[in-house]
Amino acid sequence: MRTIDVQTSMDETAQSMLSDSTITSVSIGILKDGIAYTSHYGELDSGKGNTPNDETIYEIASVTKTITGTLVAQAVVDGKLNLDDDIRKYLKDDYPNFQYKNKVITIKDLVTHTSRLPANIPGFEDAFKKGGNNWLKFGQEVEKAMKNYNKEKFFDQLKNAVLDTIPGVIYEYNNLAPNLMAHVLENVYQKSFDELLNEFIFEKNGMTSTKMRLSEDEQIRLANGYDGKGNRMPYSPVSTWGADGGLKSTTADLVKYMELHLDTTNAAAVESHRLNFTVHSNFSLGYYWNIGNNDDGTIHYSHHGGGMGMQNVFYVYPAYNMAVSIITNASTQVTGDLLHRAARRLSNDLKPNGKKSIEEEIRAKTMQNVDEGxxxxxxxxxxxxxxxxxxxxxxxxxxxxxxxxxxxxxxxxxxxxxxxxxxxxxxxxxxxxxxxxxxxxxxxxxxxxxxxxxxxxxxxxxxxxxxxxxxxxxx
The missing domain is CATH 1.25.40.10 (Tetratricopeptide repeat domain)
Known part of the structure; x- marks a missing residue:
């Protein structure tokens, strides 16, 4: 059997991604058996030759939710929260609408996308309709909706929310719940969400370049994002806590975050992986973590981050003592599939006794001519x-x-x-x-x-x- 080293696997995976015309750059981070690897490919801005590096900052979008979830798990470990608690226990105002037929919204419902609270801010669904297949138009509409949104409007939206069924039963991906969770964390710790991020996650793990809001010097390091046609996309403004997708980070910092989630002695990390809700046989939820099965039956924890001009995936494979991050500064309707496929390729290559993916090896030829594939x-x-x-x-x-x-x-x-x-x-x-x-x-x-x-x-x-x-x- 051929032995596949980490660098070769990263190089081949990146080149496969770059063969897609919508992708101009790829950054890959891997932590395998305690050893960190980072590699960068392509160019951030087409024609400028500016290859990304360990200092390049990206919007990590919804991968932020896993960090929020880790903080919630920390609060559970600290005895500040209980998964089955009525969330109104930690809110200052009354929310009589936060129940349906006497079934209340719990902490567990917030971290598993089963609360039945509104999924997005007003105008988000309309942005999809107005944008259609025009990704730039969609991004501009989302930017407009988010810029007009703030914490005051957030609470108004929640006070007017009407639950349509019992919480804790139906999965529906939700971007408001993590921000409510951030507010709850502030109330139980009496510290700002940013302070909690720094205290429990960033400082302890040396993640010095992971921020919600960037300084002027850091802004220079932030990659430009593009749609699949080379149009520059707007950044995503942080209108409330940003707990759903506001963080920016580097590949080097994300490798440090991997170390946290591969540490079986870290009580908060272990708690964040707890299976809290099952959608179907190969998809469950931890504390915002997606829990799925590898082909060999072992479990991975993952999340996809889809920004307006950047996308990334983050996978943790405890059985392989490995974690993977892949980021590109392109965002289209197919980018997520490319990233997940790349992660599968890396895991197949690098798992113990791993073999190369036959899917990836014959894919290009198969798409061109199925008989030749x-x-x-x-x-x-x-x-x-x-x-x-x-x-x-x-x-x-x-x-x-x-x-x-x-x-x-x-x-x-x-x-x-x-x-x-x-x-x-x-x-x-x-x-x-x-x-x-x-x-x-x-x-x-x-x-x-x-x-x-x-x-x-x-x-x-x-x-x-x-x-x-x-x-x-x-x-």
Whole structure:
């Protein structure tokens, strides 16, 4: 088996990202077995040759929520909060609207996006509608809405909020709840949120370049953000506490933050990873952390940060004694997928006994010509079977669904057919192939594959529903 070193994996992952025309720069930070690695690629401003470095500051957007969550966990460890407490216990004003049929909003509901409070500030959803596919227009509309928003309007919005169902039951991603959580933390510690960040997170971990608000000198180090067409995007103003996404940081500082969350002796970090709510079998919530499963069944903690002109992902893999941060100063509707795929590639490369991702190795060729991609798959399996992970059925499944997302249905059918031939005893490949045939209106073939999937997994309710639907169509 080929041994993949960290630097080679970072270099190859970055080059794969830079092959996308919307990406001009990538910064990667990794902490592996206690050793820190940072590498930077491309140029921050197209044509200027200014490669980012360890001093480059980025908006980390919603990765901020994990830091807020870590502070909440610290408060629980300190006995200042209890997850099941009614949040009104820590608020000065009365909020009779913070309950539904006698079920109150708790601290746990705030940190798991299940409070049913308004998800965003007024005007945020309208910005999506006005922006449409124009990312610059969307950013400008969001900037306008945020600049007219402040703490006074925040509390007015909460006082007028009407819960539509019982808190703690339905997951809906929420940007207001972390700021209310910041206010609660201020009340229980009698210190400002910024002071708490410095005391419990930044100073203890040497994160000297992580700030909510930058000085003039630090502002010079802040990367410009762009949309996928090279238009300069506005920065995100901090209109309230910024606990939902206002922090700026460097790759070097984020590696120090990794150290905190890989420290099994740190009570607050461990508490922040506690599973507090399950959305489905591969997605749960800790204290704002997303909790998911790796292909080998181990657990990771992650978050995506989507700013108007920058995006990043942050993953912690305790079973691999590793954490990963990837940042780019580009923001489009597909940037998040590129970042998550890059993180998967790094984790597959660098996990113990890791093998390179076959998905990434054949992806570019598959997207250009599916037959050549499949031929490369067979060639690599014949000549380099020990170097690539051919046991992960998600690799081909992901490629098939990416082709479907591009309306390349015939090509997707070929990939899913390969998937079925490689994993004939598993139900999901047949389910995916059935879906592709259904989209292509090849109903008999869709029905055949859904029936096999259901036979292999009698609990596959989706296959059961699709069989019923197809039989009604072909009657």
């Amino acid at each position: 499949i031929a490369l798959y067979h060639q690599l399996k014949k000549d380099n079977i020990d170097a690539y992970d051919f046991e992960n059925q998600n690799a081909l499944n992901n490629l098939g669904y990416e082709l479907l997302s591009k309306n390349k249905v015939e090509e997707a059918i070929k990939i899913f057919t390969l998937l079925v031939s490689e994993f004939p005893k598993f139900p999901n490949p047949y389910d995916s192939l059935g879906e592709a045939y259904f989209i292509n209106k090849e109903y008999e073939l869709a029905l055949k594959n859904y029936k096999i999937s259901l036979e292999l997994n009698p609990n596959n309710t989706t296959a059961d529903e699709m069989i019923d639907k197809i039989e009604k169509i072909i009657q």
